[in-house]
Amino acid sequence: MTGSAAHSQRATIYSVAAAAGVSIATVSRVFQGTSIVAQGTRERVLAAADELNYVPLGAARSLAVSRHELLGLVLPELGGPYYSELLMGFESRASELGLGVIVVVTQGKPDPSRAIRQLMSRVDAIAVLGSDLDDDALTHLATVKPLLSLAGIPDGPIDSLAAENTASAEQLTIHLLDHGRSSLLFLGDPDAGADIAGRYTGFSAALSARGLDVPEPVRIGLRESDGAAFATAHLAGEHRADALVCANDELALAVLAHLQDHGVDVPADVAVVGWDDVMAARYVRPALTTVRQPVRDLGALASDRLHAHLNGTTDAGAASPTHDILPTQVVIRSSCGCTTSPPERHLP
């Protein structure tokens, strides 16, 4: 390794105590700041600890205090800015609360539930995003430790926290309708997640309100390849539409680009909108109209909730599950048909 010291013989609280000529209790006290220690002794202990390169063993502490001081975050994947921001908010707030974070990405894992069980054994509470786990499984997990469902079903037996979907989808759809579009299509699979389901619900509501037929959703994935495939099909005349409401920006961008490459005029021929407000949404021409979600706040709030549970700050126990929803913001740019004057690409 570093060639120098071998990480072999780790110093323990005992060796430090011995070196400082005090008892382990005193060492523990100076490190936890739990009780007052004489200035002199404190310094001797610190010196000894430094000298021995002492690093407390977390596991021992956890066992003693019966707390891991660690939160778990389960994510389906890590692509795009969405999950990163969520993690950022989650970790940041957790850290402020004195908690560490263990992340588990389920995608590509042979046995996700095994990974989660293992996670359960090392954290105090856990936030789960994604429907890789069926609802029963989640409910069961919630039995053993505080469990928060992120962007999941906004009801049901377990606590949940999510960004608003339905209302913004409806708003976005109405906006498209107001542009004179009449043949809209929703791209994305509502069964793939509660958030997408919510968006389709809003989409449907807007259409119904105008007395329009609600088309079946085009059940495709959210990747670029899915968008390209759809565009190809669309160009072949498989679908008829003058406006495409895509379940996320990645999909929207792929569709947009592919369509343009083949001579389709966006938004003149067909409008395209998405979700997430990724960076590319601002740089593409026409700039993509989309919905921005307070993802970071969502992550931070998740940490807060979990922390509150751990400290019994909330009326845990028999209280009914909480279901919080954070407001989102429709970002109107050009791909919907609007003409924005100053290209506002220099946002955050």
Next chain:
Amino acid sequence: MTGSAAHSQRATIYSVAAAAGVSIATVSRVFQGTSIVAQGTRERVLAAADELNYVPLGAARSLAVSRHELLGLVLPELGGPYYSELLMGFESRASELGLGVIVVVTQGKPDPSRAIRQLMSRVDAIAVLGSDLDDDALTHLATVKPLLSLAGIPDGPIDSLAAENTASAEQLTIHLLDHGRSSLLFLGDPDAGADIAGRYTGFSAALSARGLDVPEPVRIGLRESDGAAFATAHLAGEHRADALVCANDELALAVLAHLQDHGVDVPADVAVVGWDDVMAARYVRPALTTVRQPVRDLGALASDRLHAHLNGTTDAGAASPTHDILPTQVVIRSSCGCTTSPPERHLP
């Protein structure tokens, strides 16, 4: 919480043993699969465990086996696809190796070193990315636990792992020169990180090789706002250049967009290239010429290295530090002046 069960009285190995009518050793055995247990007993134990909702206490196990089975990953931030991919690769491989991962994001933390010390107490080894820590601090940390520096200085006393920078930068610069560009500028601060420093080195080398003067780097940040600011200055005639080598894509895209908004023809008037191959790089017009790094592999390899150290697979101890470099790939698109025929935007 869920209203139903209270996460109060957790079952222990003792309660399970009692319920199953066996000793704790047997319970431990069926859970660790460490030794053979009679089919009958095994089932009884499992049943009891399930009944009691037993989840082993990680901390207790860690203390007993003196291993956390956890890796630490320290990242400066989480913006853009770079860090996400790195984390993805790291977590994924770690998981395969039976290890969990704790992430720590230093950006925005009042006292990063405190967070790291705390991290050190709960993991077996740690990978650090970013120069928030001075080299001495890292060296010191490497004294207590296996420590791997990611995208850091490719020499020095601690193990490192990074993507190739200099050669690809040189290659990219030569490509620009071959396009007939003669007045190149490097955007980014070499002092902000070893990777950027390496890129500037390659940039310089290419220029020197052609007998050209090497301009000072334009020391700006990597955010969109930095790019916009530079573009403004450039438009005001502050800098003269017919090619801009940006330290990353975010910067390149911001510059590109801002320049175009003000009538500059890219790449005719000025070429722009970047690093990372973010999604937007494929969608922008002209498509951005950039350098793709094997970030996910880098993360996975980091886990491997750390795991190897923990198992003494490598000649740890007195061996000199290892410094591995992963090859990168220059992705030629249009912003450099090339005319690519089939818009290859449907890559991975």
Next chain:
DNA sequence: CTGTTAGCGCATTCAT
């Protein structure tokens, strides 16, 4: 194949 036993390193009473 299964039970007994002895720590793992630390926080915490309870004394002093």
Next chain:
DNA sequence: ATGAATGCGCTAACAG
């Protein structure tokens, strides 16, 4: 202000 003693839940010999 400090020390001695106890236990947290689990694993790993060691017996049987």
